[in-house]
Amino acid sequence: KDSCAMVEALQAEIQELLSESRFDPKIAPQLESYVEEQVKQGFYDLDANLALLRFYQYSPPTAKPAIISKVLMKALMELPGTDFMLCMYLVPIAAQKDSSIETLKNLSDKLESCQFKQFWAEAASAKALLSTIPTFEECIRKYIVGIISATFQVIAKDELESYLNLSGAALDAVVASKKWTVSGSDVTIPLNEFNEASVKIKQEGISFEQLAPIIVGTAM
Numbered sequence: 379k380d381s382c383a384m385v386e387a388l389q390a391e392i393q394e395l396l397s398e399s400r401f402d403p404k405i406a407p408q409l410e411s412y413v414e415e416q417v418k419q420g421f422y423d424l425d426a427n428l429a430l431l432r433f434y435q436y437s438p439p440t441a442k443p444a445i446i447s448k449v450l451m452k453a454l455m456e457l458p459g460t461d462f463m464l465c466m467y468l469v470p471i472a473a474q475k476d477s478s479i480e481t482l483k484n485l486s487d488k489l490e491s492c493q494f495k496q497f498w499a500e501a502a503s504a505k506a507l508l509s510t511i512p513t514f515e516e517c518i519r520k521y522i523v524g525i526i527s528a529t530f531q532v533i534a535k536d537e538l539e540s541y542l543n544l545s546g547a548a549l550d551a552v553v554a555s556k557k558w559t560v561s562g563s564d565v566t567i568p569l570n571e572f573n574e575a576s577v578k579i580k581q582e583g584i585s586f587e588q589l590a591p592i593i594v595g596t597a598m
Contacts, residue, residue, distance in 0.1 A: 385419050388412070392426050403440075406433045410445050413452075417511055422452050424461055431468035438470035447478040447507065454486055455517035458524070462486050478507050494522055498543040519544070523556060528572035532564050 392412055399405050409430035416422055427449045434441035446469055453461035466474075466483065473479060481504045488497035501508055501515075508514050519542055526533060526541060539545050544552060553559075559566045567573060 381419065385415075385421050388415060389421070389423065392423065396426060396429055400429055403433050403437065406430060406440065409433075410442065413445050413448050416452060417448050420513060422456070424453070424456075424464070427452070428464065428468065431465055434470055434473065435468045438472050441470050441473040443473055443476035443479060446473055446476075447482060448510065450479065450482045450486075451508065451511050451514055454482065454489070455511070455514060457489060457518070457521040478504075481507060489518065489521065492525060494541040494543075498540075501543075515543075519552070523552065527556065527567055527570065530567050531569065531573050532566050535560065535563050535565050538565050 392408070395405055395408060409426055412423070412426055413430065416427075431446070431449065434446070450462060450465055450469075453465045456462070466486075469479065474483070481500070485497060485500055485504070488494070488500060497518075522541055526538070535549075538553075539549055542549065542552065550560075553565060557568060
């Protein structure tokens, strides 16, 4: 309760700061500290983060890749929203060459194109970066689960494991929470407004990677 009250007070303080001094670069350090608080307290403020990135855009030498990386990770956790794209537009070209930012851009590309197996493979190599936000993987899995739910009526269990990078009890917990059912080596997904009319992928020879981004765009 106290934590929620502190977050609300901080959000109100930053909103007031932005309403009074949005274009004053002197507030950049406060916005940088605010990014750290978003990571620490588990909340998110796109407007404030975009305001900070605009300062970096106008003055590239002041850009801090470590802060930008945290902003981008928080934005990526908002998929299928367009937050990551909005943030990347404001990241200075020089900062985009930072290895952490390049990694996050590659991970975003994999998620946007529904290359989930490749995403987890690359994410494993970036564990030190991604683990700075404890709920990062959880949020990404929620996005992937949404895509699977909108795309499939039936999916092979081993394929589901590779898409979610989960197995055993952890995978069973996701299946149960979504009210999916396991039948032998397959997982059946209840019909919904998206998967009911979807093309039968195996019969038509259309890959998941080809079809899913279309459904993502429709669902947004």
